Amino acid sequence: MAPTLAVFKLASCDGCQLTLLDCEDELLALAGEVDISHFLEASSAVAPGPYDLSLVEGSVTTAADAERIRAIRAASRHLVTIGACATAGGIQALRNYADVDEYRRVVYAHPEYVSTLATSTPVSAHVDVDFELRGCPIDRRQLIEVITAFLAGRKPDVPDHSVCFECKRRGTVCVTVAHGTPCLGPVTHAGCGALCPAYQRGCFGCFGPSGSVNLPALIPLLRRDGLDDDAVERFLHTFNAPAFDEFTEPGKSDESHETGKEVRK
Amino acid sequence: MTHRGSRVLHVGSLSRVEGEGALRLRVHDGTVTEARLEIYEPPRFFEAFLRGRSHTEPPDITARVCGICPVAYQMSACAAIEDACGVSVGPVIRDLRRLLYCGEWIESQALHIYLLHAPDFLGRASAIDLARTHRAEVERGLRLKKAGNSLMELLGGRAVHPVNVRLGGFHRVPTRAELRPLQEELKQALDDAWDTVRWVAGFEFPDARVEADLLALAEPDTYAIEGGTPTVLRLDGTRESFPVRDFTEHVTETHVAHSTALHSRLDGRLHLTGSLARFAISGARLSPVALQAAVAAGLGDPREGAVCHNPFRSILVRAVETVYAVGEALRIIEAYEPPARPYAEVPPVAGTGHGATEAPRGLLYHRYELDADGVVTSALLVPPTAQNQGAIEDDLRRLAQRAITEHDPDDDELTALCERAIRNHDPCISCSTHFLDLTVVRTQGGCDA
Numbered sequence: 001m002a003p004t005l006a007v008f009k010l011a012s013c014d015g016c017q018l019t020l021l022d023c024e025d026e027l028l029a030l031a032g033e034v035d036i037s038h039f040l041e042a043s044s045a046v047a048p049g050p051y052d053l054s055l056v057e058g059s060v061t062t063a064a065d066a067e068r069i070r071a072i073r074a075a076s077r078h079l080v081t082i083g084a085c086a087t088a089g090g091i092q093a094l095r096n097y098a099d100v101d102e103y104r105r106v107v108y109a110h111p112e113y114v115s116t117l118a119t120s121t122p123v124s125a126h127v128d129v130d131f132e133l134r135g136c137p138i139d140r141r142q143l144i145e146v147i148t149a150f151l152a153g154r155k156p157d158v159p160d161h162s163v164c165f166e167c168k169r170r171g172t173v174c175v176t177v178a179h180g181t182p183c184l185g186p187v188t189h190a191g192c193g194a195l196c197p198a199y200q201r202g203c204f205g206c207f208g209p210s211g212s213v214n215l216p217a218l219i220p221l222l223r224r225d226g227l228d229d230d231a232v233e234r235f236l237h238t239f240n241a242p243a244f245d246e247f248t249e250p251g252k253s254d255e256s257h258e259t260g261k262e263v264r265k
Numbered sequence: 266m267t268h269r270g271s272r273v274l275h276v277g278s279l280s281r282v283e284g285e286g287a288l289r290l291r292v293h294d295g296t297v298t299e300a301r302l303e304i305y306e307p308p309r310f311f312e313a314f315l316r317g318r319s320h321t322e323p324p325d326i327t328a329r330v331c332g333i334c335p336v337a338y339q340m341s342a343c344a345a346i347e348d349a350c351g352v353s354v355g356p357v358i359r360d361l362r363r364l365l366y367c368g369e370w371i372e373s374q375a376l377h378i379y380l381l382h383a384p385d386f387l388g389r390a391s392a393i394d395l396a397r398t399h400r401a402e403v404e405r406g407l408r409l410k411k412a413g414n415s416l417m418e419l420l421g422g423r424a425v426h427p428v429n430v431r432l433g434g435f436h437r438v439p440t441r442a443e444l445r446p447l448q449e450e451l452k453q454a455l456d457d458a459w460d461t462v463r464w465v466a467g468f469e470f471p472d473a474r475v476e477a478d479l480l481a482l483a484e485p486d487t488y489a490i491e492g493g494t495p496t497v498l499r500l501d502g503t504r505e506s507f508p509v510r511d512f513t514e515h516v517t518e519t520h521v522a523h524s525t526a527l528h529s530r531l532d533g534r535l536h537l538t539g540s541l542a543r544f545a546i547s548g549a550r551l552s553p554v555a556l557q558a559a560v561a562a563g564l565g566d567p568r569e570g571a572v573c574h575n576p577f578r579s580i581l582v583r584a585v586e587t588v589y590a591v592g593e594a595l596r597i598i599e600a601y602e603p604p605a606r607p608y609a610e611v612p613p614v615a616g617t618g619h620g621a622t623e624a625p626r627g628l629l630y631h632r633y634e635l636d637a638d639g640v641v642t643s644a645l646l647v648p649p650t651a652q653n654q655g656a657i658e659d660d661l662r663r664l665a666q667r668a669i670t671e672h673d674p675d676d677d678e679l680t681a682l683c684e685r686a687i688r689n690h691d692p693c694i695s696c697s698t699h700f701l702d703l704t705v706v707r708t709q710g711g712c713d714a
């Protein structure tokens with residue numbers, strides 16, 4: 001019997017699961033190899049678990065989703081989180097630094113109708129995760145690699161070096177060195193193929209922190225290139241805020257941090 | 266649920282829509298007393314955390330509201346902030362923005378037609394299921410979608426959350442030589458879009474009519490995409506326009522208990538945005554090839570006043586719009602000469618700016634207030650699905666009522682009908698949270714569940 005694949009969504013923009021539908025050349029071939037048993041965005045046929053591989057998009061922001069992710073874990077042989085929301089809390093984790101009641105009042109006329117947690121947390125804060133795929137959004141090629149690897153029972157080949165390596169490989173001139181453009185490439189996880197520098201902008205860290213990060217060494221460089229303290233903070237505090245936070249405290253930076261690798265709690 | 270005359274139907278999670286929602290229908294003695302599209306996506310608070318950000322940041326940040334139409338968010342944000350700062354971009358940048366937006370229209374309309382909507386007409390659960398019997402058609406749909414994505418990848422860097430858009434224009438503009446290879450793919454896409462029109466024109470369409478005012482942007486000489494003036498076609502056939510800056514005087518949002526999406530009214534009435542509205546408002550401005558496609562699709566000639574009110578037929582309008590968008594992309598690429606600078610400077614000015622553009626599923630309005638340093642002090646995003654939710658529920662209620670009166674379907678049949686009615690409108694639930702679960706409650710006598 002073909003292995004079963006499920007796709008689930010928590011708080012997110014749908015962009016990471018759309019990346020699966022964006023695999024136009026591989027979609028029908030993939031559909032021939034697996035049994036897509038739960039993928040609400042794509043199919044109204046839903047089969048009950050257990051699922052061989054579950055992909056989870058989105059972060060945990062409600063009590064109901066905290067329950068749901070436990071049920072998803074229980075129904076999944078392998079659970080892979082996809083995207084910055086699921087691996088770091090996503091942009092909605094900006095609430096973790098604010099007063100969520102005030103947020104509720106700003107956005108909703110009847111804040112009492114809205115139930116939400118005060119924090120947005122990654123899936124790994126709630127359940128064991130077999131692999132975390134980074135990016136906001138994830139990269140299509142990496143997604144195919146991860147699915148193929150899990151189906152073949154091997155480890156995904158997703159290196160955790162920084163965007164800088166990808167710039168070198170692509171032959172892109174360093175935007176910091178050549179133009180003094182502030183860039184998070186040195187501390188950001190590879191995967192996008194060093195997209196932003198190729199379009200003449202600095203990396204803004206949408207893939208989150210890379211394997212070994214020395215953030216304190218980068219900050220003076222960002223200041224030199226024109227960012228004031230507020231701007232540095234906003235630069236780091238956008239799509240992967242909680243994940244970069246781990247590296248802003250001195251001492252933490254030289255510990256090698258496991259990312260994009262097997263994460264078992 | 267013993268007696269079919271009274272019941273509560275609940276569809277806990279709708280499929281083949283973007284985002285997550287549910288549906289609840291309450292039927293009392295054969296009368297639908299409540300039809301709710303429940304948007305239960307958790308709130309993400311964009312409008313709250315945009316405060317304190319620099320005016321250069323909303324294009325990248327608001328893209329993350331929705332992975333299906335990030336360009337719409339980027340374009341409405343740029344339009345609103347440039348409006349606040351009193352900057353208007355030159356014609357070449359405008360064309361390039363329209364080109365990127367055409368990529369999103371092609372990608373998103375092909376996604377909706379082939380992957381979300383067509384399976385309903387052919388009784389299939391998904392496009393993958395459909396591919397078992399209609400392989401060539403599904404492959405065509407994927408090829409068309411890919412053409413839209415190629416355009417977005419070239420001009421924007423990637424298809425989901427493009428990185429190349431900035432306030433005032435682009436970080437880097439393409440050379441003519443870089444754009445040229447796209448022409449081959451787009452020529453194939455034009456054939457595929459035409460074949461899509463012919464294919465969907467052969468589907469069977471139930472009778473239905475949306476009873477709502479239609480709202481879309483209008484431009485004097487072109488089918489509005491990346492800007493224009495909000496224009497309403499009322500149910501009584503009258504047309505009126507208002508300036509974008511008056512948007513919230515006309516479209517007001519209320520917050521109802523069953524939804525994290527806000528409900529909007531246009532001058533106190535239900536309204537619908539999206540393909541049906543655009544075709545009604547701007548159909549006469551379609552290109553000759555898209556007008557031909559409209560006639561071939563059986564929609565009639567909008568220059569002679571043809572308007573489509575049947576939501577099941579929205580798939581036809583989407584196919585016509587795809588023909589249009591592919592043609593526009595080819596036209597822009599052929600005429601393209603790179604601008605002297607990839608972007609216009611947008612120095613901050615204290616003030617308020619308004620921007621609206623046509624996302625594939627309807628009008629998307631943004632408003633920002635900036636202080637003199639360019640810090641955002643307040644932000645408002647009014648997405649299409651939040652505007653459409655009231656009209657979708659009304660449509661749902663009428664369709665369910667008619668089915669119950671005519672032949673009293675069982676719960677499964679009624680559920681399928683309601684889900685179809687929702688997918689007709691291509692709701693994007695992710696972007697309407699600020700948000701959907703079908704419950705049919707059928708009750709008898711005095712008490713309901």
Ligand code: SF4
Pocket residue numbers: 012013014015016017057058082083084085086090091135136137138329332425426
């Ligand atoms: S990580 Fe980014 S692209 Fe993926 S779901 Fe979250 S916001 Fe969307």
Ligand code: SF4
Pocket residue numbers: 163185188189192193194195196197202203204205206207208428
């Ligand atoms: S360069 Fe950085 S910000 Fe740009 S896509 Fe890659 S990881 Fe994301």
